[in-house]
Amino acid sequence: MPAADIHSTELSEIERIEHWRAQELERAGFTSSHAATLAARHDVDLHFAIDLVGLGCPPATAFEILV
Numbered sequence: 001m002p003a004a005d006i007h008s009t010e011l012s013e014i015e016r017i018e019h020w021r022a023q024e025l026e027r028a029g030f031t032s033s034h035a036a037t038l039a040a041r042h043d044v045d046l047h048f049a050i051d052l053v054g055l056g057c058p059p060a061t062a063f064e065i066l067v
Contacts, residue, residue: 018036018039018040019039021035021038021039021046022035022036022038023035024050025038025046025049028050028053028059029059030049030059030062030063031059034060034063037063037067038063038066038067041066041067044067048066049062049066052065052066
């Protein structure tokens with residue numbers, strides 16, 4: 001398998017994971033824009049982000065804390 005094919009597969013896996021993360025963040029109350037930004041940030045813990053909102057932190061404030 002050529003190296004380009006391997007790289008392409010890795011990117012689609014990353015994109016798939018980021019899409020899933022964004023869906024989970026939107027489900028928790030983040031706007032689609034904020035969810036996409038957070039989903040692409042691999043240093044942001046998904047569960048922490050969702051827990052912030054679940055504990056009563058407004059999604060916009062949680063976004064500011066996380067970025």
